Amino acid sequence: MGLSKTERKLRIRRRIRKVSFGTEARPRLSVFRSNKEIYAQLIDDNKGVTLAAASSRDKDVDAKGTKTEVASTVGKAIAEKALKLGIETVAFDRGGNLYHGRVKSLAEGAREAGLKF
Template sequence: MGLSKTQRKYRIRKRIRKVSIGTAERPRLSVFRSNSEIYAQIINDREGTTLLAVSSRDKDLAKEKGTKSEVAALVGKAIAEKAKKAGIDKVAFDRGGNLYHGRVKSLAEGAREAGLQF
């Protein structure tokens, strides 16, 4: 019998985390996607700290209307703008076991448009 959906996602997540490790020079941009919301964090794994976090539930983004993909692009732009203010230019992208498609892709493209380098 094959893997369940959650087991498959967990296996992919572990494989990604082996490669993308966040450091002070190049922190990790981690994406979590639920059915209705999307969250992005910039993490320094060496110190075990979250440097920045943005989600679609934030006050300024929660009132935005549009599709889930459009809101995800706004979250990507917001995290990139916060990262620029904090002096972070380059990040390692961690899609969190999700396929690089749909909302995850929109978030990544929004962050790239705002100047964040992967």
């Protein structure tokens, strides 16, 4: 019998985290997607510190429209915060989610705002 949905996601997440590592110069852009909201963090894994964060629950993020439109807005918000900190490149960690829908929209929004990964 095949893997359940949660087991498959956990297996993908572990595989991604083996190769995705954040430093101060190139932090890890971690994405968490719940049923209603989407969250993004810039993480320095050497120090174990979150450098910046953005989510669809933030007051400065316009949370109107479809979930994919909101995810794009969150991507732009995290990219703006990263550029203010002097960060231009990141390691993308999709957190076990498949690269489509809201995760893809967040990544494209961050790229439009000037982040490279």
